[in-house]
Amino acid sequence: MVRKTKEDAEITRRHLIDAARRVFLECGVSRTTLEKIASAAGVTRGAVYWHFKNKTELFFAMREQAILPFVDRVIFDEADEDPLAGIEAALGEIIQILVDQPATRDTFEIISFKCEYVDEFAAMMQCTAGQMDFLRQLTEAYTRAGQRGVLRAGLLPEALAYDTFLFVGGLIKNWLASAPDAHFRVAVDAMIHTHVALRRA
Template sequence: MVQDILIMAKKTKADALKTRQHLIETAIAQFALRGVANTTLNDIADAADVTRGAIYWHFENKTQLFNEVWLQQPPLRELIQDRLTGCWNDNPLQDLREKFIAALQYIAAVPRQQALMQILYHKCEFHNGMISEQAIREKIGFHHQSLLEVLQRCMDKKLISGSLDLDVILIILHGSFSGIVKNWLMNPTSYDLYKQAPALVDNVLKMLSPDGSVRQLMPNEQQAEEA
């Protein structure tokens, strides 16, 4: 009898967690489709095929649901780990290039990530109580200090120009890649982001190396693949 009760309790908890995650996934889809402001809890309930009461069992309001979407979202740099070759330990510039390409291709290939980026860039007006846009960007985007350290290693190895102001370069890199994603999401059929990712990254990185060393990335990458 006690064992049966414990089994039922476990099943009930598992079902509740499953329902909660289903609501989060449905909210992502609805927010991306309608916009956060124009999406009601009824819209989410209908799309999830649950009652509005089921939503209130898990979330106090739409703001709490919106915040949970982002609080549970891993950083993009973690999501792309299994797409990296890991063969550029001695060349931080090659490693950085590979990560930028992998990030763009992940966004291009994964509808859920596209929906999240659509919400962030085009479908949300932030207000008090919501996790801030800055907090979301810091959580899922570039890690400022880590990227700065990588760029410094590139400079130490003379892979990029020693005359660069790295703080300025960080601003430019962030603006470049945010702009690429934001503009592509406005019209995803305008070009193939997945296929164009290497060329886009190479052209952004060219500004780091006036001597043209970035242009040598493609042959080196091919050699690594052949090895």
């Protein structure tokens, strides 16, 4: 009814993404209708089609926001004198992001469990560039650990990195699927510690 200022429009856009995340999480992407998202955001479908081409574009707009926290917070310090401790801290930080950023956690839950990887979404099955970069950084961290002598003998950095990569994938998935008081949530730090301790000399 009322034409909004540019800032208002941007607020509407964010409300739409927030609403989409909530409805996606509850209904799944396929069963989510633009009408549900619009009413959850307090607007009509007209607003949705104004800001986004369709549901797919809205989904990817939501998705993009969730990737940012990781590139900022998950870092491997090259000067670390104990690279294994650095790896353990990085893995813990990944989980911590899911703990204290509900929007990021919900988006990951949507991507993991509430979305079908077909057609426009099929490409999401493959590892992202960010994941490949994470794998590379793990490899380098393990290489440094080997050079610093904190690693058990006879372990290849690349093989260790793959093992950790698979561990993290399984961990995130099971952490997301678990209730807040489930073992996978309360014991997650211990699991990470065990995983890294296996590599220690």
